[in-house]
Amino acid sequence: xxxxxxxxxxxxxxxxxxxxxxxxxxxxxxxxxxxxxxxxxxxxxxxxxxxxxxxxxxxxxxxxxxxxxxxxxxxxxxxxxxxxxxxxxxxxxxxxxxxxxxxxxxxxxxxxxxxxxxxxxxxxxxxxxxxxxxxxxxxxxxxxxxxxxxxxxxxxxxxxxxxxxxxxxxxxxxxxxxxxxxxxxxxxxxxxxxxxxxxxxxxxxxxxxxxxxxxxxxxxxxxxxxxxxxxxxxxxxxxxxxxxxxxxxxxxxxxxxxxxxxxxxxxxxxxxxxxxxxxxxxxxxxxxxxxxxxxxxxxxxxxxxxx
Amino acid sequence: xxxxxxxxxxxxxxxxxxxxxxxxxxxxxxxxxxxxxxxxxxxxxxxxxxxxxxxxxxxxxxxxxxxxxxxxxxxxxxxxxxxxxxxxxxxxxxxxxxxxxxxxxxxxxxxxxxxxxxxxxxxxxxxxxxxxxxxxxxxxxxxxxxxxxxxxxxxxxxxxxxxxxxxxxxxxxxxxxxxxxxxxxxxxxxxxxxxxxxxxxxxxxxxxxxxxxxxxxxxxxxxxxxxxxxxxxxxxxxxxxxxxxxxxxxxxxxxxxxxxxxxxxxxxxxxxxxxxxxxxxxxxxxxxxxxxxxxxxxxxxxxxxxxxxxxxxxxxxxxxxxxxxxxxxxxxxxxxxxxxxxxxxxxxxxxxxxxxxxxxxxxxxxxx
Numbered sequence: 001x002x003x004x005x006x007x008x009x010x011x012x013x014x015x016x017x018x019x020x021x022x023x024x025x026x027x028x029x030x031x032x033x034x035x036x037x038x039x040x041x042x043x044x045x046x047x048x049x050x051x052x053x054x055x056x057x058x059x060x061x062x063x064x065x066x067x068x069x070x071x072x073x074x075x076x077x078x079x080x081x082x083x084x085x086x087x088x089x090x091x092x093x094x095x096x097x098x099x100x101x102x103x104x105x106x107x108x109x110x111x112x113x114x115x116x117x118x119x120x121x122x123x124x125x126x127x128x129x130x131x132x133x134x135x136x137x138x139x140x141x142x143x144x145x146x147x148x149x150x151x152x153x154x155x156x157x158x159x160x161x162x163x164x165x166x167x168x169x170x171x172x173x174x175x176x177x178x179x180x181x182x183x184x185x186x187x188x189x190x191x192x193x194x195x196x197x198x199x200x201x202x203x204x205x206x207x208x209x210x211x212x213x214x215x216x217x218x219x220x221x222x223x224x225x226x227x228x229x230x231x232x233x234x235x236x237x238x239x240x241x242x243x244x245x246x247x248x249x250x251x252x253x254x255x256x257x258x259x260x261x262x263x264x265x266x267x268x269x270x271x272x273x274x275x276x277x278x279x280x281x282x283x284x285x286x287x288x289x290x291x292x293x294x295x296x297x298x299x300x301x302x303x304x305x306x307x
Numbered sequence: 308x309x310x311x312x313x314x315x316x317x318x319x320x321x322x323x324x325x326x327x328x329x330x331x332x333x334x335x336x337x338x339x340x341x342x343x344x345x346x347x348x349x350x351x352x353x354x355x356x357x358x359x360x361x362x363x364x365x366x367x368x369x370x371x372x373x374x375x376x377x378x379x380x381x382x383x384x385x386x387x388x389x390x391x392x393x394x395x396x397x398x399x400x401x402x403x404x405x406x407x408x409x410x411x412x413x414x415x416x417x418x419x420x421x422x423x424x425x426x427x428x429x430x431x432x433x434x435x436x437x438x439x440x441x442x443x444x445x446x447x448x449x450x451x452x453x454x455x456x457x458x459x460x461x462x463x464x465x466x467x468x469x470x471x472x473x474x475x476x477x478x479x480x481x482x483x484x485x486x487x488x489x490x491x492x493x494x495x496x497x498x499x500x501x502x503x504x505x506x507x508x509x510x511x512x513x514x515x516x517x518x519x520x521x522x523x524x525x526x527x528x529x530x531x532x533x534x535x536x537x538x539x540x541x542x543x544x545x546x547x548x549x550x551x552x553x554x555x556x557x558x559x560x561x562x563x564x565x566x567x568x569x570x571x572x573x574x575x576x577x578x579x580x581x582x583x584x585x586x587x588x589x590x591x592x593x594x595x596x597x598x599x600x601x602x603x604x605x606x607x608x609x610x611x612x613x614x615x616x617x618x619x620x621x622x623x624x625x626x627x628x629x630x631x632x633x634x635x636x637x638x639x640x641x642x643x644x645x646x647x648x649x650x651x652x653x654x655x656x657x658x659x660x661x662x663x664x665x666x667x668x669x670x671x672x673x674x675x
Contacts, residue, residue, distance in 0.1 A: 100651070108642075112645050
């Protein structure tokens, strides 16, 4: 009786998948949100994400502790962020182009150092079984929610509170909205942006570690195909609000879960098209929510991508 | 100082020559410094890995340039790089950063492969014309769409072009494995092989396919378009300041869409030659990353179509030697990507030297 829930498996799998797939989106988006709020853009997060995935996996394998892996990935991500933040402060260095360069470099370094870790199996991050009340195995499986989901949700709330209520949040917002005003108030713009970019990189590294240590849960060179870059679009769609980033990440996760969910019930026609759903969704949302006028509502005034 | 100033006054011709010459030297010197810096960082990286940079350079020379065979290997990679770089360089002159050339290449290859098989009954000249139209049309339309999104909705072209590339690759895989799949292609889904009459052969003397010379001609034509025509002048103005160009009454929106579409159409030609001269049919081998290397080529060339030619030969040679380097030096294939990333970062960083190299400022040499 409880074994077969038929086609209900599809929406359930999509919901479960949405949570599972959304986590890297959530971390990258929160990181990019923080960086962009300080007036800098980091398009290189795709490279940081993949390097974080490699570093997290390798460290988890070497130490036997996935949480050490996550910390290592965060550290590696923050180094990438620090470098991007440092190099972009020089006059004449374009942060968008540098992001593309950092994407290439991050991917290159991740594949270079990750070559030896494609075969071995590293310990995974644990999930919390929230579905033990149910007899239906699909529901039990769907409610195996990874611990990082709750960390990410908490972070979104904390960041929202930080931007609204704290001095640090105010400083970041002023630096991001008007460099002139920040300078007049005696703030160190370069340092704020450097730290915001480093923190953004650290969060992205955690997102990467989730990819290799939880879902899909292994390291290979095809582990990310644009999640890092889609998260940048997601931040625009979420209008630079951490709470909106959370919901948008879930939406993107749902789109990303569409392909695997349909495949799990035996629909394999149009496999590639279902897997392209997140890209189409991202593009559609960008088209719908962008505006030909120069300023986007909620956009930090100093951001080069919206100028 | 007084002496120099005197010289300047006495020789206005020399001063004027310096004022035109020095910025040109600077435009070459700064990326050259960046390139050397990138190689230097990479050399340090290799040393830290216990590998010899000298051996690396020797192998690049050996496998990329030293013999007719290795040059042929290099040139066959240069051809797609030229087109892929133009797809970045043309929009860049309008101030747009486009990174989705890979999608246009893949769609161009699909269009050429499908059209070639469909038009097999026609005389080969017409069949080939059909392939060119399909490849350039499809890829041009694809990139033109990104331009339309930019103009009509203000969508960021960098992100949109990459998303479009992912979608293009998904469509390519879908069509190659379903509608247009040749049932005879078992292990590697491909479109039906092109008829012999529609294959592109090798050029005389240098045994590389014609795509190389077409690519070089395309670079020259794009240079003329940008530097020597009214349209190019308008594009450069719009690249400096879209707002000012609009005030001047220039059709900035149409320029954006047109340049994006032209860049896409040229990238489509890369796909066409890969299919018609190298693979013989459209299959996953087309997704080889030329679109991404093309970004680096264009930035290294400072988006100057003529400079793209030597830069593509340099990076093409390094790519061509990647196999030998992997085997001889026991390095992973990603080494090339590490090198490209380091060069890219160094090149962008070198931009900060603009106007700071004292030797290259006209003022250093007397009256300005």
